Amino acid sequence: MDLLIETIKQEGIILSDSVLKVDSFLNHQIDPQLMLEMGKEFAKRFKEEGITKIVTLESSGIAPSIMTGLQLDIPVIFARKKKSLTLVNELLTAKVYSFTKQESNDISVAKKFLNENDHILIIDDFLANGQAALGLAEIVKQANASIAGIGIVIEKGFQNGGAKLRELGYRVESLATIHSLKNGEIIFKEEARGAI
Amino acid sequence: MDLLIETIKQEGIILSDSVLKVDSFLNHQIDPQLMLEMGKEFAKRFKEEGITKIVTLESSGIAPSIMTGLQLDIPVIFARKKKSLTLVNELLTAKVYSFTKQESNDISVAKKFLNENDHILIIDDFLANGQAALGLAEIVKQANASIAGIGIVIEKGFQNGGAKLRELGYRVESLATIHSLKNGEIIFKEEARGAI
Numbered sequence: 532m533d534l535l536i537e538t539i540k541q542e543g544i545i546l547s548d549s550v551l552k553v554d555s556f557l558n559h560q561i562d563p564q565l566m567l568e569m570g571k572e573f574a575k576r577f578k579e580e581g582i583t584k585i586v587t588l589e590s591s592g593i594a595p596s597i598m599t600g601l602q603l604d605i606p607v608i609f610a611r612k613k614k615s616l617t618l619v620n621e622l623l624t625a626k627v628y629s630f631t632k633q634e635s636n637d638i639s640v641a642k643k644f645l646n647e648n649d650h651i652l653i654i655d656d657f658l659a660n661g662q663a664a665l666g667l668a669e670i671v672k673q674a675n676a677s678i679a680g681i682g683i684v685i686e687k688g689f690q691n692g693g694a695k696l697r698e699l700g701y702r703v704e705s706l707a708t709i710h711s712l713k714n715g716e717i718i719f720k721e722e723a724r725g726a727i
Numbered sequence: 728m729d730l731l732i733e734t735i736k737q738e739g740i741i742l743s744d745s746v747l748k749v750d751s752f753l754n755h756q757i758d759p760q761l762m763l764e765m766g767k768e769f770a771k772r773f774k775e776e777g778i779t780k781i782v783t784l785e786s787s788g789i790a791p792s793i794m795t796g797l798q799l800d801i802p803v804i805f806a807r808k809k810k811s812l813t814l815v816n817e818l819l820t821a822k823v824y825s826f827t828k829q830e831s832n833d834i835s836v837a838k839k840f841l842n843e844n845d846h847i848l849i850i851d852d853f854l855a856n857g858q859a860a861l862g863l864a865e866i867v868k869q870a871n872a873s874i875a876g877i878g879i880v881i882e883k884g885f886q887n888g889g890a891k892l893r894e895l896g897y898r899v900e901s902l903a904t905i906h907s908l909k910n911g912e913i914i915f916k917e918e919a920r921g922a923i
Contacts, residue, residue: 559804561804561805563796564797564800594803608757
């Protein structure tokens with residue numbers, strides 16, 4: 532998605548060979564117009580799928596998800612993150628390990644919001660090792676709902692999450708895929724292809 | 728706001744005389760169309776104020792804020808919540824005590840996103856004791872930015888947060904104000920006035 536790639540180029544801050552900071556438009560400060568365009572793009576890619584609900588993860592997944600939900604006219608559910616959960620009777624839960632933060636979180640969705648008739652689009656802001664998407668997929672499967680696909684704002688193509696999810700058979704649609712962050716430069720997949 | 732009041736009547740679950748659950752459209756599952764209408768309503772009420780940015784609190788403040796930001800064409804910043812903060816050099820921080828959860832959180836916004844030229848609309852999902860709004864206001868003041876007002880989705884009129892904020896001189900605009908949750912019934916301020 533060109534507008535997103537341009538925004539990342541202008542505002543993304545490379546913190547290391549594997550970490551990109553996008554807190555000026557996605558993760559902390561949010562650009563609502565850009566979120567709307569993302570929502571339109573996700574909706575365009577998935578509109579034939581008969582999706583009934585979007586499942587995302589707090590907090591950075593909410594803005595792109597809500598704009599996609601607006602376009603598809605379906606509800607959004609955000610899974611909650613907790614260090615550890617008690618009283619899980621009414622919850623669907625999964626464990627998600629964050630390599631960046633080196634900590635494990637329990638994520639949860641109330642059982643009452645998902646059932647076997649649901650066909651779910653999972654949305655998240657970043658795809659790196661795929662842990663968050665796998666956790667969300669696990670929750671959807673616990674509800675016996677089906678998964679239409681996984682929409683990602685920024686995929687780190689140099690980490691293995693995307694390959695892992697695609698090998699599992701999921702349709703993964705990323706709005707921008709980063710090929711490399713080396714030498715202080717952001718190279719996108721499309722550019723890498725052209726620059727063999 | 729009529730659509731919101733109708734939705735609360737239909738979907739709100741009274742857990743006690745002081746606790747209302749609205750997790751089917753605001754706090755866990757989110758209704759994007761309703762969020763858009765809220766955004767339009769907040770934008771209508773504050774459009775003459777010359778607001779430069781919206782400041783809210785993760786996670787439930789994000790959806791109504793992003794829709795308001797879309798209408799006003801301004802960025803949204805969500806303050807992050809943490810049990811306790813370390814490395815606060817580049818952060819504006821405040822302490823927020825939650826009476827519901829009986830726990831204290833540090834909330835923070837990166838310094839670089841707020842400055843003395845900003846005129847801020849604070850948005851939050853609930854107003855009860857006013858602790859979250861006061862914490863957000865403190866952060867805005869630390870940046871020497873000014874506060875245009877406080878937009879609240881649901882105000883619990885029977886708790887003292889609204890009165891406290893208004894006494895401090897803040898313009899508080901609530902889309903729905905609950906007068907009472909007693910006897911298993913949700914009475915809104917407007918209805919209470921009519922029913923003396």
